[in-house]
Amino acid sequence: MKPSLLSFLVLLILAAACSDPGGTAVTNNHTDVIEQPDVTDHDADVAQPDVVEDAGADVTDVVDGGYDVVEERPWYEGEDATSLEPFTFAVVSDTHLRLPGWPDDEDYDNQENLDNLNALVEVINNGVAEAKFVAVTGDLVGALFSDDPDDYGIGGENPAETFKAVMDNLIMPYEVVLGNHDYQAGYDGEGLTSISPLLIEAVWEKVLGIQAYSSFVYRGHRFVFLNSVRGPAYWDVCIARQEELSCTGSFDEMQLWWLEQELLRPEPVFLFFHNPVYSDSWYTVWSAVGNSFKVVPDDAFYTLAETYADKIRAIFVGHGHLWAEDTLSGTIRVYETSSIGDGMGSPENINVVSVDPAAGTFTVTRY
Numbered sequence: 001m002k003p004s005l006l007s008f009l010v011l012l013i014l015a016a017a018c019s020d021p022g023g024t025a026v027t028n029n030h031t032d033v034i035e036q037p038d039v040t041d042h043d044a045d046v047a048q049p050d051v052v053e054d055a056g057a058d059v060t061d062v063v064d065g066g067y068d069v070v071e072e073r074p075w076y077e078g079e080d081a082t083s084l085e086p087f088t089f090a091v092v093s094d095t096h097l098r099l100p101g102w103p104d105d106e107d108y109d110n111q112e113n114l115d116n117l118n119a120l121v122e123v124i125n126n127g128v129a130e131a132k133f134v135a136v137t138g139d140l141v142g143a144l145f146s147d148d149p150d151d152y153g154i155g156g157e158n159p160a161e162t163f164k165a166v167m168d169n170l171i172m173p174y175e176v177v178l179g180n181h182d183y184q185a186g187y188d189g190e191g192l193t194s195i196s197p198l199l200i201e202a203v204w205e206k207v208l209g210i211q212a213y214s215s216f217v218y219r220g221h222r223f224v225f226l227n228s229v230r231g232p233a234y235w236d237v238c239i240a241r242q243e244e245l246s247c248t249g250s251f252d253e254m255q256l257w258w259l260e261q262e263l264l265r266p267e268p269v270f271l272f273f274h275n276p277v278y279s280d281s282w283y284t285v286w287s288a289v290g291n292s293f294k295v296v297p298d299d300a301f302y303t304l305a306e307t308y309a310d311k312i313r314a315i316f317v318g319h320g321h322l323w324a325e326d327t328l329s330g331t332i333r334v335y336e337t338s339s340i341g342d343g344m345g346s347p348e349n350i351n352v353v354s355v356d357p358a359a360g361t362f363t364v365t366r367y
Contacts, residue, residue: 075133075173081218084357090124090131090367091272091351093318096181096341097163098142108142108342114162116340119347121169127367128352131172132218135225137318137337138179138274147185147194149202160207176210177225179274179319180246183234193245197230213255215262220357221313224262226273227255228295228317239292249275249295249319256300263308270353271315278302279326279334293319305329313362316351323349323366335364 100111124134141159146152152161167174183200186192194200201212215224231250238247251259263269275295295301305312306329314333321339328334338349350367 076218083219085219086354086356086358087219088128088131088352088354090128090134091137091316091335091337091353092120092134092340092349093137093274093337094139094179094321094339094341094345095120095136095163096139096142096339096345097159097166099145099157099159099162110142113142113341113345114166116345116347117163117166118169120340120350121166123347123367124350125169125171128350129171131352133172134167134170134174135223135272135316136167136174136176137272137316138177138229139181139318139339139341140176140179142181142341143184143186143192144182144194144200144203145185147196147199147203149199149206152203152206160203164207175223175225175272176208177272177274178204178212178227178229180229180244183229183246184244191241191243193234197234201230213258217267219355220267221355222262222265222267222269224259224269224271226251226259226271228273228275230255231299233296248292249273249277250299251295251301253300256304259301260304260308263304263311268313269308269311270313273315273317275319276317276324276336277305277315277328277334279328280330281326302328305332314353314364321345325364333364 095117096108096113097117098108098110098113100114102110124131140163144160145158152158178201180193182204183194183197184192185194185200204210212227212230213225215222217223228249228251229246231252233248233250234246236245236248238244240247276293277295278291278297291297305315309329309331312332314335315328317334317336318339320336321343322336323338324334324336326334335351337351339345340347340349348367352365352367353362354365355362
């Protein structure tokens with residue numbers, strides 16, 4: 001989102017900050033305490049959908065549901081991941097890392113974004129050192145500049161590998177989801193959304209070792225990292241910026257089938273993805289950046305969220321470069337984290353989440 005869109009948002013956010021979003025537990029220090037409700041088993045029979053080719057992609061090998069991942073994470077090897085001891089994690093978003101000076105224009109300060117990312121690492125290492133991991137909810141880069149995996153891992157300078165080099169300085173591991181900018185690729189500037197989304201995902205798998213979506217279980221909770229960019233709305237032109245695609249969020253059918261399998265498992269769930277959702281209050285995430293930024297209202301994700309609302313503790317999103325808190329389906333907490341880079345960017349824009357598995361509660365506090 002360009003800074004030119006931000007000037008009219010400040011009054012809206014100030015108004016929202018002074019309002020109570022329909023009975024939520026927001027306090028003056030921006031901390032919520034949410035009790036974990038009883039978890040009900042869901043025995044629904046779920047049919048796996050047919051796999052269709054990814055329209056417009058240069059590669060036709062379609063994700064085949066092989067994300068049946070409850071991955072083993074090396075970072076918690078050697079400790080008891082089944083413990084119910086309290087733990088903390090951090091959430092950041094929209095780092096928008098680019099190569100300083102290339103490309104650059106009046107709307108972006110690429111050196112500042114790099115400085116903010118380096119400062120973020122220092123802030124977390126010193127101020128949130130107890131965090132078990134850091135989640136980044138998309139727009140890791142301003143643009144990849146290339147969607148060819150062969151251009152990576154050869155010693156060249158590029159935003160993706162610079163992002164990795166900086167984030168590797170964290171004293172704890174980090175998990176990421178992909179945002180719309182992470183699917184952009186063009187040497188003559190960002191805004192050029194790749195027509196080869198599967199190649200883009202191959203780039204990120206090569207650089208960061210990630211899949212398009214994944215999950216893991218830690219201390220009685222399931223952490224599910226989704227991709228709100230790779231659905232049908234990928235091909236929609238952005239309302240605010242006609243030269244771009246993919247501002248609007250949506251989930252592909254296979255991913256939603258996989259998500260339901262995750263929600264059928266016994267653990268309570270934290271969800272992470274990039275695009276905001278149509279939440280319960282009118283002024284939140286959301287209307288501030290226009291409906292074109294949200295997950296489309298007819299996406300089947302909303303039906304899943306409502307069906308399994310007793311299993312989903314919270315949803316963490318980015319994309320809007322704003323602070324916002326609300327509920328979805330009346331009970332699911334939704335948090336948008338403000339940006340590290342670009343408009344309103346700051347290395348201190350961090351949501352700190354403390355979980356007490358034994359008590360069945362968690363708190364979310366702005367750093």
